[in-house]
Every structure is written in C-alpha cells, then in structure tokens.
Amino acid sequence: MTVLDEMRDYPGARKGEPHKSFEEVWAQPPGLKVLSSVSHRVVGKRFIATGFIFFLIAGFLALLVRTQLIVPGNTFLDAETYNQVFTMHGSLMMFLFAIPILEGFAVYLIPLMLGARDLIFPRLGQFGYYCYLLGGIIVLSSFIFDAAPAGGWFMYTPLSTSEYTPGLSADFWLIGITFAEIASVTAAVELIAAILCARAPGMSLTKMPVFAWYILITAFMIAIGFPPLIMGSILLETQRLLGLPFFDPALGGDPLLWQHLFWLFGHPEVYIIFLPAAGMVSTILPTFVGKPLFGYGFVVAAVVSMGFISFGLWAHHMFATGLPILSLSLFSAASTMVAVPTGIQIFAWIATLAQGRPRLTVPMLFVLGFLFIFVLGGLTGVMLASVPFNWQAHDSYFVVAHLHYVLIGGMVFPLFGAFYYWAPHFTGRMMSETLGKWVFWLMFIGFNVTFFTMHLTGLRGMPRRISTYPEGIGWDRLNLISTLGSYVLAAGVLLFIVDFLRHRRSGPPAGRNPWGAGTLEWLYPTVTPGFNFHAIPPVTSREPLWDQPELNDREAPTVEGILNVMTDGRRETVGCDPVTGEPIQILRLPHPTWIPMFSAVMVAILFGATLASAYWLCAVGAVGALLGFALWGWEPSDSGVTRFAGLGHRLPVNAIDRRSHMHVGLIGTLLILFALFGSVVFGGLFLWNTQPEFADATARPVQLWAALTGAGGLLVALFAVAARNAAMASRFAGAAGLGVLTAAFAAATAWGFWLTLLPVDPWGTALGAVLWAMSGFVAALLGTVVFWALFNVARKLASAVQPGQAMADFQLAGFAKGTGLMTIAAAGLLLACALGGVG
Amino acid sequence: MNGRRTQLLAIAGPPTAWAIHFVLIYSVISAQCAPRALLDPASSWIIAGVGTAILVLAAILPAFFLRRIPERPLVPATIWLAVISVVAILFDTAFLFTFPTCGG
C-alpha cells in the first residue's frame, strides 16, 4: 500500500496518523480501548452478541410461561409474576432481540457485501449500540427494583396509565424501550446512507446483492415505522408524569389513539423483522443452488411493494375495537393484498431451487424449515385478515400460534441458518454439520409441536395472556403438548450454543469462500482483516466472485481496485453515485473515539434520572449530551480538497453534493422527523374528528401569533439557505452574520408557538394537550436549528473552516428547510383552529 | 427528466400512488364514519371514485417511461410494481361500494 503525501495545510489531514501504515491506521485499538472502536465489524458483532443474550433471556421467560401453563390451575408463578414474565418476553423479543440482532447482521455485512471499508457514519453506529445496550439494561433492571412492567408488550391505555399501574413499572418500559429505539433509528439512517452512497465502483442499484435491497427497504421502514411508537410513548410518559390527558376519555382523549399509534408501528415492525431475514434467505439459497437468485427484478418489486403495503395493515390488530365496518373492510382488503409480494418471493425462491442441484447443508436446512413454517404462518395470516374469523381468533391462542409461525419461522430460522452460514466470518472456523442437523431437527420438531397445537387451543376458546385456566374445558392436553414441545425447542437452542462455543476452538478452519458463494464478503480468507478491502475492486456482476475471475485468480490483498493508496494517513472508503455506483468522492472515516459513548451515557443519565424523578440530574445529562454532540461535530472539516484515488480517479474528499452521504443521511433523518411530526398531527386530527364536543371545549389559539409563527418558519429556512449560499461562496463573515439571524429567527419562532398557545389549557382537554405536544416538538426542532446555527457561527469565528468547507452550512440549510416546513404546517393547523374555532 | 430521476420515479411512483390512495380512502372513511360525520356516503363515493381513477393512472404512468431507464434489469421490477400497486388500489376501493353505510 502506497502512502501518498500531498503536502498542503489542510485541516482534514490533522486528524490523520501519517506515520502509520495502512494496517496500523485500521488496527483495532488494544485492551480496554476496544470499547472506543467505531468499526462496523466490532459494532455489528456487539449488536449480534447482545441481541442473542436478550434472546436467551426472553426465551427463558417463554419457558417460564410454558411451564406455568403445563397443567390447569398451576401455582408455579403467581399472577403478578406471570404478567411480568409474558410482558418482558414480548418486549425483549421484539425490541431488544429481533430488530437489533438483524441490524447487527446488516451493520456487519453491508459494507463487506457492497465493497466498503466501513459504514459511513461509524460513530453513529457506536452511539446507537451504547443507546441500545443502556436502554436494554434500564428495561432489565426493572426486575432488580421489583418493578418489572406487567402491562403487556403493547402497553394499552388506560391499563398502563398511573391510575391503573401506579409505581414505576410502566415508566421503565416506556423510557428504556424508547431509549433503545434510538439505536434502531440511528442504524436505519446509517444503513440508508451506506447502501446508497458507499458501494464498490460500478455497483449500480441493479448490481447490488439483493440483501442490500432488503436492508435498504427495511431501513426506510424503520425510519417511518418507529416514530409513531416513539411519539406515542412520549405522550404516554408525559401523561404519567405530568398528567396531560392524551388518552384519558374523561377529557376527550381516547384509548384507541394509543392503539392506532402502537400498531402504526407494530404492524410494519413485523415486516421490518421479516425482510432482513428474507434477505438472508435470498442470499443463502443461491449459494447452495450454485445459481443466481431467479427473478431479481420480481424480488425487488416485491420487497419495495411490501415496504409500502405493510403500512396499510395496522388496524387489523384492532378489528375487535368496534371500528366502523367500512374501516374493517379497508384494512381487511389491504391485509390480504400483502400476500401478493410474499407469494412472489416464495415462488422466486422455488424457481431458484429448480435451477440447479441444491446442496443440503445446515444453512439450507434452516432455509427449508423457514419455507415450511413461514408458508403456514402466511396462510393463517390470510385467514386472520377475514373479519368474521378474526373476531373469533383475535387475542386467542390461534393468534399466538400465527405470530410465532411468522416470527420464529420468518426470522429465527433464517437467523440460525445465517449463524451457520456466516460463522466462519466471525471465527474463521466452520460450525459442525452433524450437530447443526441435530440443532435444526430439535428446533423444527419442538417448534411445530409447541405452536401447531396452539391453533387448536385458540379455536377451542383459550384467550391469550391468562396465567391460569380451569380444568376440563378442553385445553389441558393441548397445553401439556405445547409445553413439552417448547422444551424440545429450547434443547435445540442450547445445542446450538454448545456447537458455537465448541467450533471456536475445534471447528475446521474455513479458509477462503468455504461455501462457494458469489457475494463480495467472501473475497478474503476468513477472518477478513478489519479494513475489509486493501483495494476496492470494480464490480460488474451481482455475483462478482462467480463472474469476475480477476477476483479469484490471485491472493485477495493483491486484487486490483480503487483506493489502493492511502492519503493523509486517514481511514477512508469510496463514495458512489446512489444510482449508478460511479465513484464520486473519497469518504473520510473517523478513527476510534470515546465521544459517541460519552454522549450515549449522558442521554442514558437524562432518561434514567427521569425514572428516579431527579430532574437536576436530567439537566446534567441533557447538558452533557449537548456537549458530547458539540465535541462530536467540532473537528476539522475534511471537505475542500481532491485526492488521487487510484485506477485513474482523482476524487473530491467528502464532496458537498446532493448525492453525497451527508445529504442522503440528512434526508433519512428528516424522514424520521416528519414521521414523528405526522404521528402527533394524526393524533390531533383523530381526536378532533372523534371527540367533537371536547374539541368545542378547547380554547382558540391566538390568530395573529399563529400567522406570525408560520411566517417565522419561512424566514428560518430562507436565512439558513442564504447562510449556506454565502458559505459555499466562501464569504464566511456574511455566512456568520446570516447564521446569527437564522438562530435569532428560530428562537423567535419557537417563542411564537408559546404565545400562540397561551390561551389553550393543555390539562383541559386532550386536543389542547396534543396541540401543545405538536408545537413543543416543532419548537424542539427550532431549538436544534438555534444550537446548530450558533455552532456553525462559532466555527467560523474560530477560523476552523477554510474555503470549500461548507458542509455544515449545506446540511443545516436542508434541516432548516424541513423544520421550516413543519413550522408552517403546525402554525397553519393552529391558525385553522384559531379561525374556525377548534370545534 | 434524466435517466436517474426516471428510474427512481419508476420504482417509487406506483407504490407512492398506492400510499396516497390508501390515505385518501382512510380519510374518506374517517370523515364519513366518525361522530363528526363530515361526508355523506354519496360524497365519499364520488371522492373515492375520482381519486381512485386518478391514482390508478398515476400508478401506471411510470410504465410509459421505461425506455428512459438506464438499467434494464429494473424494467420488469417497475412493471410488476405497477401491477401490484394497481391491484392493491382496486382492492382497497372495491368494498366501499358494497356497504351502503358505515355500520354495514
């Protein structure tokens, strides 16, 4: 590896380690400093390992549930403990196992598959991981304080309000889970930007491995699907802490609003879990058939349409809540339609199987097990879309059977297949084919015995979430069978752990591409070195290892590619055009740092102190987190120079461009913010529409201030754009002045919301409370604009920027445009309330 | 319009049309069937009918620009996306005309 030394006083180079070799620059920090690692390989493995531990804990809780139900009238667990156990089982599995472990695999695999040395926001990855870990610890610690949540993983109001759940148990859930969700949304932004902006030269969208399509769509779904729950949790926690009546029917709130927000998240969540696992299937299956996935275009169409249609199903979890028949029919129709993209994928896999002679390895066994179980689960899902049948099956064990068929079949089986398939990547060794077959059959048989039985248990009338049932009404034997099956399933998981621990020492070395796969992550002999690629090879095929002989006929480190030189002693990877995959820039990557971890710990203090009602400590956490974010951003800019990148390319470093990773990341972030805003607006419209008499009782906001606030939103965006234009033209003094004005207008606009809403009593009606929440959310975004604009000004005053380094202004302009739009929308709604009267 | 934009539009267009249609139908039903009763059945039929016609057209529109898509493998994906989206739009509308009122 040549180390190039282009001399120039360039701030970005100050972060480099010019005296080190390429390998040393990428080396994992030694000892305890490994905690400061930002590498996607380290962070990804941490997500996977932590997620697996939560899986084991949640699985153990499931065994407690099954043991309690083994005989009627069992006294193994009392009702309180049982409720805690099933609540935590669901919450841990959904929030702390399924999503994070799949994101862990994505974080680990995506750069390897796409030809990048790291994800392009590695610090965000580290930050997300610590948020997830600390959030998980908060949720689990509730057991220690004897305040484990017992209201079900769905936290329905009013059961979860302080009136019916006093104490801290629901707060542990709301705060811990919301905190852990930060990891999910940050990983989503990270994956969207990485997939669109950091691929090997020539890897256009259609040459992407199909796994990347699955993860891309999943990441977009997370960005839109998680906000309704985050917003709902914030509203519910506010109701518990401050008594604002969002869900209180006595003051015009509605318990159904919580259900809508919860399932607006909860249904897409199922597909967010299923899609990455299906992506694993679409990756593993072709390897063992030895032929590419059949119908790539069909599968992409199916995945994209699934990403959309799955947002139109949420109310099929609410068929028994008394929705009008017309709504039931709409959601019933939309629910049945999702079978089409599912069917396309299943038949694409079948067609792929038909192309060659498949090898029956352990990963392949799990894929076949997945097909068997998931198809059954899909068929019961179609049954559940039928309203009259759903009224019987809803909240009965039939649904328990269905959801485990879909989730264990659709996610856990592919996941275990993925463990066997990618284990060589983690350890350099192969897991046992013999033990693996035992693991599979134990899990497969145990699973079907446990859950197939439950279809019948449910039709025989057994409701979910009951800690005990009477003898002699036809449930005894079925429950006994289910419980015995669950032990067999658990034995399979246990044997997997044994095999995994065993293979780390005594498994046969895997070497290079042990399965004969076609995707790029198998280019190097396992374990791949930490920088992934010495040089990033141009890609001309979806299965480069099958179709590009130049990749196979020499030692991996000597494969030709871009960035075969290192500049400025920095970690870097190549940035591409999102559509065509043409290299357009060099992306500079951060070196190991503690700042994201510090920021995450500070946010944890902010959240944790809320639980302890130690509000001074909250303030400490908030200030610390802001400080962390400021330190994070306060570093010499990388933009403004071009560097030689090998293969005849000379590319700008961290280009300021709409196609660049920062801009794509910003769009992902704005998507999340708009979804949060949309969720609270939905809440307002919902309450206005369903509770007219309480809307009448809500006081009117002030017309004049509403109008001025809207105008303020426009000005904030305009000044931020002007500041960007000045900075892009290197007129830094002007940009600083405009930045101060941007901050001033943002602060004034936030104040405008306060003046607009003064007559409205947030404790008086739920609609009033929602208006305050909506305005508070937008005001918080305006506060971010203030912080960011002043931050940019300070950097200019401190002469920390040079010509060509306008990235921060460029990004802020985009953010301010989004914020301005939300401000105008919010002010418009307030104005409508003021003019027409709320009612 | 350049090829890149056409390509993104061709992929995102049909499902976006579905999404807009879904929101439209959901809003119409919510307006008709909530205590406020903002719409009577006849008006919601008209709104839903006209909206569906427009959005079906919008969903198949990108298929007319297939020649401009630089990456040929995406062409079948685009066509099938349009097919799925149109079928889903029609499915999400049909029932509306089988129930005379909100309560069935």
Place this chain on the structure above:
Amino acid sequence: MNSELGEFGAQSALVAAGQNAEWALWLTVLMTIAGGVIFLFVLWAIASAWRSDGGGRTWWIVGGGVIFPIVTLAVLFALSTFALRAIAGPQDEELVIEVTGHQYWWDVVYDPEGVALRDANEVFLPVGRPVTLRLKSDDVIHSFWVPSIAGKMDMIPGRVNELTVTATEVGRYRGQCAEFCGLSHPLMSFEAVALEPEAFATFLGNLQGEARDPVRPQERQGQEVFVEAGCPACHTIRGVAEGAQIGPDLTRVGGRASLGAGMWEMNLGNLAGWISDVQDMKPGAEMPSYNHLSGPDLRAVAAYLESLSQ
C-alpha cells in the same frame, strides 16, 4: 381452581350455537381446507423444484406469486364480506342488553331504556331473537367473548360498542374476558345462557321486583350482617339496599350457577370463602377481604346470599 367448570359447557369457537359463531365456523372450515391444499401445493412445488435442475420459469412467479393469490384472495374477500354483511347487517326486533366490564366482573342490564333490570356475570339470551349487546367499560379495556355465540368485541372506556348476536341453540356457554385487563384477567369469565323465548320471558319476569325475603333465622341474621358490615356501600340487593353500583348486583346472587365472575361453583362454602378472603381468590379485586367477620356471622351472610335465588 376447580374442576366443575366443565359442566358449564364449552368455551369453544368450534361448537357454534349462535349465528355469528356459525358464520365464523363456516369460514374457519373453508379456509382451513383451502389453506391446507395451498400448503401441500407449495410443499410439492418445493420438492419438485429440489429434484429438477431445468431452470426456473418466469410464469411460476407470475402464476404462483401474482395471479393465483389475487384470484384466491378476491374469492376469500368476497366470501368474507358476504359473511360480514350477514352478521353486521341491521336486524329486526332487537332486544338490547347492556354489559359493562369492570376489573374483574360483568355488570349486565336488561332493557336499559325500559325497566332496567340489573344482574351480573350471567347473560341470558332468547334463542332465535337478535340481541344487541351494548358493551361499555368503567375502568380499563375488556373484551366480551363467548366463542360459541359470537366473536369478541372490546369494551373501551369512553365508548359504546355494539355487538348483535342471535343464539341458535339452548344451552350454557362459557365466556371470558379476551383483552388483558390486569392482575386477575384470567379470573374474569361469565356464562351466556341461551333459553327458549318463553323461558327467557319467565326469567325476565322473575328478575323484576325485590329480592326474596329471608326465611330462616340464620338468613335473617345474615341480612343484618350484610347491612351492618357495610356491604350496601358497593352492592345492591333490591328491597334491602339500593343504589350502589360499584360491585355486582346481588339481588339474585344465589340463583347464579357460579361465583366470582364464572370462576367457582355457587355454594355455601365458596361464598363464605369468597367473603372472608376475596383477595386470595381474586387478587386485585376491588372488594376487600372480610376476614374480621366472626364464624357465625360469616356463615349467616353466606347463607343469606345463597338464599337469594329467584
């Protein structure tokens, strides 16, 4: 928990004794058969694909993944909509019964707009006549479910949900709360009793009026204990203590087949045990345990309550 609950009849969606349940059962059978056939077809397709190496065909995906599901789903959706219209369509000569969910029991009012006869934890239905159940809740969300009669419908605070059912066969059917409602959620069941119309009219007739007067001295003592111990603060016994609606109406409590919302057989022993230690039998119930009552008082009040049958 006890074994005698089996005598109360099944709680099964597979034993249909009401119009809604019959439609749902019909759909269940149909969809199970269709789903089974489709499942076997997919397995067969996988097996034959495994053996062949002739290459996939696009028409498999178009046929199996697009056309077949669309046609099947259209048929299913049409059938489902047909059933929905049959169930939810307007009915003639409806009788209205109002059921309110409480943690953890059911308040039942017959003819709420008319003479308003209050009872609890048993719902009597005339066979062959549509009954509109007006479902409400006073605290958290509950769900009303008698699988043999109809699918479930939630009881949501601040809302009134209506469920129209028609029982088709005489019998006793077990029902249970189907929405998680707190600590004693599994102990919140009830019975639906389908009677011939004449028998139903007789039942309603008997329900009217005041409670049966105590006859034996022990029962008279029990009535005094009932009043002195403060029970009327929550419970109504018409003619003795009226107005309170916090707990179940006890006017015909001894006539019910079960105690504690469908959980224990109604007899002297269970009644006395319930009064003295309700928090052990049903944790989290609003009623405190009356374990300070003397033995004779406890027996007397239990005997009095058991005598209240009409």
